[in-house]
Amino acid sequence: MYEKIESLLDNFYKTYYKIEEINLNQVIKCLTTSELHIIEAIGENEITMNELSDKIGITMGTASVAVNKLTEKQFLERSRSNTDRRKVFVKLTPKGEVALNYHGNFHSTILEKITDDIPKEKLDTFVEVFETIMKNLEKVKKDIQPETILNFEKGDLVQVSSIKGSTAIRKYLNEKGVVIKSLIKILNIDKYLINMIVDGDEKILNIEDAENIMVRKNAL
Known part of the structure; x- marks a missing residue:
């Protein structure tokens, strides 16, 4: 059973993000999937570089490289705190907000399409079970990840x-x-x-x- 669960999850995410990559290449060709996920992680609010690296699980060095590229492409802008010059904030530019809205609409549309023929009660059960799985997964993660x-x-x-x-x-x-x-x-x-x-x-x-x-x- 566990091998089947692992296989299903693996195939789902590979297929899901492949669809996202194909669609992205057709619509916003100057962004990679990883860059789009960074835009999504920042969202509508200004956050620090530390918060960004924690949110997407990458090092500060990797986050800095990605933010540099997105800043050059004018999807992000950076600023230093007025009270603590060591703290750097990042937020979306208007161009970045357009990409964020596209990303959100894409996910909503795809999820609606792939669940359209599934009865609501089965979806409710799926969500309940998956929330429990995620809760348990977070507990395991907390034990092993700093x-x-x-x-x-x-x-x-x-x-x-x-x-x-x-x-x-x-x-x-x-x-x-x-x-x-x-x-x-x-x-x-x-x-x-x-x-x-x-x-x-x-x-x-x-x-x-x-x-x-x-x-x-x-x-x-």
Whole structure:
């Protein structure tokens, strides 16, 4: 059964994204499928480069290369925070918004076509089961993939797996004692600060810096 489920999912996504690629090449020839997914990840709101890389599961370096290309093609624009010059924001240009709307309409149309002859009650059951599968998958992902420390809670014990951000941010966090393999116990997280014990020493960081600390839970 599990082999069949894996095969069905694999074939679905390969076919689905192949259709997307073919359609994209006919309509917006200057964009790749990956670039369109970055546009979709940014959406209608301005987000930071860190948020973008986390959202689509790529490194900051890869995200920077992609954003550079999309900026050159005038689908995106970048700006630095007025309060923290280390933080870079990206948002869609009007041209990028057109591509985003196209992408959304494409997915809606395709999903409507491929589910048109399936009774609503069967679709409702499918959605319910798939939501449970995704929920369980996220639990597995959280156990094996590093996440920003801000995704954890008071009392959690975590271990640093990597530090993101600019060279200045990494240097600052290293000076605070946060290095790869550091053990951290979270004492408190609020809107502005995180209070934690790093390898036995209590530290306080602002949220903007702490979001660059990537950790795994209970990695002892």
